[in-house]
Amino acid sequence: MSDNVTLRLAEMRELSETILMDNGFNKDHARSITDIMYACQQDDCHSHGLHRLLMCVESIQSGRIDGTAVPTITDAGPSVVRANANKGMSLLALQAALPQLIEKAKKNGIAALAINNCYHFSALWPEVEKLSEAGLAAIAMVPSHAWVAPAGGTRGTLGTNPLAFSWPRRGKHPFTFDFATSQFARGEVELYRRAGKALPEGVAIDKDGKPTTDAEAAMNGAMLTFGGYKGSALSIMIELLAGPLIDDLTSKESMEFAEGKPEAPYHGEILIAIDPNLLSGGKAVANDERAERLFADILDQGARLPSQRRYVARENNMKRDAIEIPRTLYEELLTLRKS
Amino acid sequence: MSDNVTLRLAEMRELSETILMDNGFNKDHARSITDIMYACQQDDCHSHGLHRLLMCVESIQSGRIDGTAVPTITDAGPSVVRANANKGMSLLALQAALPQLIEKAKKNGIAALAINNCYHFSALWPEVEKLSEAGLAAIAMVPSHAWVAPAGGTRGTLGTNPLAFSWPRRGKHPFTFDFATSQFARGEVELYRRAGKALPEGVAIDKDGKPTTDAEAAMNGAMLTFGGYKGSALSIMIELLAGPLIDDLTSKESMEFAEGKPEAPYHGEILIAIDPNLLSGGKAVANDERAERLFADILDQGARLPSQRRYVARENNMKRDAIEIPRTLYEELLTLRKS
Numbered sequence: 001m002s003d004n005v006t007l008r009l010a011e012m013r014e015l016s017e018t019i020l021m022d023n024g025f026n027k028d029h030a031r032s033i034t035d036i037m038y039a040c041q042q043d044d045c046h047s048h049g050l051h052r053l054l055m056c057v058e059s060i061q062s063g064r065i066d067g068t069a070v071p072t073i074t075d076a077g078p079s080v081v082r083a084n085a086n087k088g089m090s091l092l093a094l095q096a097a098l099p100q101l102i103e104k105a106k107k108n109g110i111a112a113l114a115i116n117n118c119y120h121f122s123a124l125w126p127e128v129e130k131l132s133e134a135g136l137a138a139i140a141m142v143p144s145h146a147w148v149a150p151a152g153g154t155r156g157t158l159g160t161n162p163l164a165f166s167w168p169r170r171g172k173h174p175f176t177f178d179f180a181t182s183q184f185a186r187g188e189v190e191l192y193r194r195a196g197k198a199l200p201e202g203v204a205i206d207k208d209g210k211p212t213t214d215a216e217a218a219m220n221g222a223m224l225t226f227g228g229y230k231g232s233a234l235s236i237m238i239e240l241l242a243g244p245l246i247d248d249l250t251s252k253e254s255m256e257f258a259e260g261k262p263e264a265p266y267h268g269e270i271l272i273a274i275d276p277n278l279l280s281g282g283k284a285v286a287n288d289e290r291a292e293r294l295f296a297d298i299l300d301q302g303a304r305l306p307s308q309r310r311y312v313a314r315e316n317n318m319k320r321d322a323i324e325i326p327r328t329l330y331e332e333l334l335t336l337r338k339s
Numbered sequence: 340m341s342d343n344v345t346l347r348l349a350e351m352r353e354l355s356e357t358i359l360m361d362n363g364f365n366k367d368h369a370r371s372i373t374d375i376m377y378a379c380q381q382d383d384c385h386s387h388g389l390h391r392l393l394m395c396v397e398s399i400q401s402g403r404i405d406g407t408a409v410p411t412i413t414d415a416g417p418s419v420v421r422a423n424a425n426k427g428m429s430l431l432a433l434q435a436a437l438p439q440l441i442e443k444a445k446k447n448g449i450a451a452l453a454i455n456n457c458y459h460f461s462a463l464w465p466e467v468e469k470l471s472e473a474g475l476a477a478i479a480m481v482p483s484h485a486w487v488a489p490a491g492g493t494r495g496t497l498g499t500n501p502l503a504f505s506w507p508r509r510g511k512h513p514f515t516f517d518f519a520t521s522q523f524a525r526g527e528v529e530l531y532r533r534a535g536k537a538l539p540e541g542v543a544i545d546k547d548g549k550p551t552t553d554a555e556a557a558m559n560g561a562m563l564t565f566g567g568y569k570g571s572a573l574s575i576m577i578e579l580l581a582g583p584l585i586d587d588l589t590s591k592e593s594m595e596f597a598e599g600k601p602e603a604p605y606h607g608e609i610l611i612a613i614d615p616n617l618l619s620g621g622k623a624v625a626n627d628e629r630a631e632r633l634f635a636d637i638l639d640q641g642a643r644l645p646s647q648r649r650y651v652a653r654e655n656n657m658k659r660d661a662i663e664i665p666r667t668l669y670e671e672l673l674t675l676r677k678s
Contacts (some may be wrong), residue, residue, distance in 0.1 A: 011498065018591035032546065051493065052574065057462065064577035065655060069576075074620075076448065076617060076618075077446075077447055077448035077614075077617040078417055078418070078445035078446065078447040078448065078618055079417070079418045079448045079449045079450070080448035080449065080617050080618060082620060091381065107416075107417065108416055108417040108418065108419070108447060109415065109418045109419035109450075110418045110449055110450065110451045110611065111418070111448075112448060112613065112618060113450065115617055124619070130538050137579070137584060145571070149640070149642075150370060150637045150640075150642045151642060152641065152642035152643055153640040153641065153642035154640045154641065154642075155638070155640055157633070157636045157637055157640070160519055163574045165572070165581050165584035167576075175575070175579070177572040177576075178570075179569045179572065181569075198676075209640070214374070215386065226563070226566045226567070226569050226570075227566025227569065227570055228566075229518075229566075230518045230555045230566065230570070231563050231565075231569070233504070233516040233518065233644075233645050234502075234573075236504075236514070236633070236637070236645075237504045237516075239633055240476070240506050240514070240630055240633070241476065241613075243626075243629065243630075243633075244615075244616050244627065244629040244630040244633070245476060245619065245626070246618050247619035247620055247622045247625075247626050249629075250629060250632075250633050252632075253629070257632060267667055270618075271613070272449065274584065275416075276582075276584050278415060278416040278419050278583050278585075279415075279419060279451060279453055279585050279586075279609075280540060280583070280585060280586035281413075281415055281585045281586055283356045284394045286586075287582075287584070288583065288587055290583040290588075290589060290592070291579055291582075291583040292592070293589070293591075294496070294575070294578055294579070294582075294583070294589050298489045298492060300490070301489075301492040301493045301494055301496070301572075302491065302492065302493065302546070303488075303489045303491035303492035303493075304491055305491060306568070306575075315390050316407065319358040326384075338506075
């Protein structure tokens, strides 16, 4: 028996929507959450694919997430949209606010979307990719929980604070990246701990603030940012822009709010969308070629563009109309179906 | 005899303006360039202080910079200002466009300034600090010359591409950082070369794309970005946003344009200004306190905020109304005075 189960793309969608709705999310939430898991699974991003259904169900069972919350969208200034998720998952609020963000960016040149009061579990790249499909450059940032120490610090204050960016390419998948500003993702440290493997140097400190390669000690201490003091500065910027700037929680406040409950972090998110046409004085087409020469020069020397592997996986999975997930995950998911 | 010369703050300004005007910059350019050098020198940022007068003079002597260029400011969309430096130094264009950028950010919530066709030598932190003095959060980015290889690459394609960010703090100096996305600054590698010192691992590759700690080989090869593939992705983002997005040159195009001449790089710059008041739905004061708790938590564990040293230097230098520069630099500067 294979260790993997193969699902057709439509089956994957159906499975995800059913599990979510069986556990208290309404159809709108189930769809918007499924859309993003579908995108991740299609690109073989297993960490943010169907696996996250477990967290979604656990989150709603903890009793604080509103699975039927209707987001409130506010026009908060000529170039600002605010989306109050009203204690629901972030994705429905994003979906509801996206058309207005796109419209404002195209009309004004640059616009920002603040999503507030949301539970958040998803990868950011599908969100910025969507903005690039509309012809825009886009940046997205979220805090998380205070597991990461600032450079020179001794304890967790910052989140894993991912930064995602996307650039539209004519007739091609966008140039997109999405990385945690911590050296490792929290889940990676956990995998090292379970495997009893030593962490590389420079990834974590213990509870006394001393460097450690012991994953158990790291889980009780703090992770470090990537790139030393520069990554730390970037992470603080993300705390500020996706937190106090938009009237929402820092990673530390979000962790306090969670009270150790096994639910998705509760905080805000910021997206910035920029129109290449207005920014270039109407010369976006000519400048696209300039960007393409940059990409070509990177590829020509054997380097990879950030999302290349994902796009290859997407094409393969779409062609064969199927994805694979571990049998253990599949069986666990089936126990969450009630209908 | 001391190795340093002490200048009063007013003397420093006068020396800088005189040298610039004696060498072909008009009064407006001389003032805007001096303002930024003054700010750097006042904060003991020697690398971007009076030392840069040598580069400014060399640049104008190369015959391509227009020392009398009048920048053209265009309202390019409700949230976009474009400033054409018309082949002058960037700083006068910045100064001329800043009021409009601030006005648009405060009215619309977020706004962008594209500076085009400028020669650029200056640190970015004084620019974003200025926006924070006006109560705004700000980001600035520029390309440079293609001295930096992308992650997994073998040759220079990216610039040292600095990223600067600033966050306004009530009654305090702003939270500000400004770092190169290359592991080292170009000038640092040059210092290692002159001193015959080995570079640390992971800073550079030689002309065949192989890792090297030999500074001479690094100068003929390429530098690496900070933080591996994440820093590389960030650097590519800066190429795109401060280049093709705003109809201006990439680092590679800028290097080709220079034809090896000893002048400041010629390219564009992007600044993004964000209004905490509109983004927070009018709750900027309450959220300031949230940001202050974040800073306090960082300081409390013995970590430093990015610009702390600069602010201490500034206070000291302002109090004693003096700065110090190396005697050798001072003597070299005197030879540039013609009046």
